[in-house]
Amino acid sequence: MSGFAELWAQIAPVGRDAQTGGYLRYAYAPAEQALRAWFLDQARARDLLVEEDGNGNVFAWWGDPSAGDAVLTGSHLDSVPHGGAYDGPLGVVSALLAVDALRERGVRPVRPIGIAVFAEEEGSRFGLACLGSRLLAGAVDPAAAAALTDRDGITLDEAMRTALGHGPRGARPDLLGRIGCYVELHVEQGRALLDLDRAVGVASAIWPHGRWRLDFTGEANHAGTTLMADRRDPMLTFAATVLAANEQARRLGAHATVGRVQVYPNATNAIPGKVSAWLDARADSTETVEQVVAAVHLRAQARAAEDGTTVTLTAESVSPETEFHGGLRDRLSKLLDGAPILPTGAGHDAGVLSAFVPTAMLFVRNPTGVSHSPAEHAPDADCEAGVTALATVLEDLAC
Ligand code: GLV
Ligand code: MN
Ligand code: MN
Ligand code: MN
Numbered sequence: 561m562s563g564f565a566e567l568w569a570q571i572a573p574v575g576r577d578a579q580t581g582g583y584l585r586y587a588y589a590p591a592e593q594a595l596r597a598w599f600l601d602q603a604r605a606r607d608l609l610v611e612e613d614g615n616g617n618v619f620a621w622w623g624d625p626s627a628g629d630a631v632l633t634g635s636h637l638d639s640v641p642h643g644g645a646y647d648g649p650l651g652v653v654s655a656l657l658a659v660d661a662l663r664e665r666g667v668r669p670v671r672p673i674g675i676a677v678f679a680e681e682e683g684s685r686f687g688l689a690c691l692g693s694r695l696l697a698g699a700v701d702p703a704a705a706a707a708l709t710d711r712d713g714i715t716l717d718e719a720m721r722t723a724l725g726h727g728p729r730g731a732r733p734d735l736l737g738r739i740g741c742y743v744e745l746h747v748e749q750g751r752a753l754l755d756l757d758r759a760v761g762v763a764s765a766i767w768p769h770g771r772w773r774l775d776f777t778g779e780a781n782h783a784g785t786t787l788m789a790d791r792r793d794p795m796l797t798f799a800a801t802v803l804a805a806n807e808q809a810r811r812l813g814a815h816a817t818v819g820r821v822q823v824y825p826n827a828t829n830a831i832p833g834k835v836s837a838w839l840d841a842r843a844d845s846t847e848t849v850e851q852v853v854a855a856v857h858l859r860a861q862a863r864a865a866e867d868g869t870t871v872t873l874t875a876e877s878v879s880p881e882t883e884f885h886g887g888l889r890d891r892l893s894k895l896l897d898g899a900p901i902l903p904t905g906a907g908h909d910a911g912v913l914s915a916f917v918p919t920a921m922l923f924v925r926n927p928t929g930v931s932h933s934p935a936e937h938a939p940d941a942d943c944e945a946g947v948t949a950l951a952t953v954l955e956d957l958a959c
Pocket of ligand 1: 682
C-alpha cells in the first residue's frame, strides 16, 4: 500500500474554492506557497536534501546530488484558475510515495533520485507557461521574466521577493548538468487510457503549441446615444475572430481556444474601447499551428477593416513539438507490462527539460477525460497504480 489517500487528503483543502470545487493555486500566492511549505516538510521528514535553484523551483534529493547522473521525477503545484486537483500535485505526491515504497523494499539506488517541484507551470499568473523550468534551462531571460506582470500589476520580481526573498536568477547549467533523466507522472488529460482499459500509460510526444495575445482597439462610446452606423466596436471584431479560430482549427485538424478575455472599460452601457483576448493554438505539427494562427490573424484583420477597428497579434509563448526520448519511452512501456504509448496536446515541464536530458512521462487514467476543470479526476486505485509504476521505473533507472 502506498498510502495515497492519506497523503492526498493533506493537500486536498489547500486553495480549494468551496463554491466551484476548483483550485486557485497561483504561483507565489498563499495557497501555492502553503503547498510548497508542505512539500518541504514532507521532504525533510524523509531526510531528503532540499535544494532551491533561485528560480522558484525546489528539488528534494535522496542520495548525493553532486554525484550527478540523477534520476529526477516530480511535477508542479500551481493550478489554472478553478482547475482540478490532480494536474501537477499528482506527480509530486506520487514521487514522495514512490520513494517511500522503494525504501520499504530496502532498495539502495546507485544514482541519486530527485523530486522536483517546478514553479508557475501553468503560466496562470504571469502568462508564460513552464516559467520555472524555462528559467532553470536558460530558455527565458531572467530580466525579461522579472518584469512580467500579473492581473494586479504585480511583477514576477515582486512576487518572488515577497515569497522567497529574491527575484529570478536564471540559467543553472550546473544543476541541469547533474540530471541524468527526468520522468514526470501526470494525470491524463483525455480519455485514451479509459478506452484502452489501462490505468497507466507512457507519453510519446507533446503537440507544438503556443499562446498569442490579440488586442482589438476601437472607440469607447455611449451605448444609448451612439448610432449603430457610427460605432467602432472592437467587441464585434473580437467575436468574429473567436468564430474564425474555431472554424480554422476544425478545417486544419488543430485545436484553437480563446479562454481568456479582458474588456475595457467592461461596462454594460459602454461600447468598449479595447478588447484583449488570448488565443491558444495546438496541432500535431508546427506548420499547422502557424497556419491556424496566420489564418485567424488574416480573418481578424479583414473584420477589423469592416468594423473600423484595429487588431494586433503578439506571441507570448511558443513551444515546439516535443518527442520524448525513444529509448526511455520504450523501456518504460516494457517495464510496465506494455503500457500504451500516447501523444498529448498538453504542455509540461517535461517538454522543456527534454531539450536537455532524456525525458519521459507517465499518465494516470482520468475517467472524466476532463482537465483544467474541477471535473478532473483519478480514482485512488489508479493513483496507487501510478505510484507503483513510478517506483518500478525509478528502481529500474537508478539501481
Ligand atoms: C498546461 O497545462 C497547458 O497545456 O497549457
Ligand atoms: Mn495544466
Ligand atoms: Mn500539469
Ligand atoms: Mn501543463
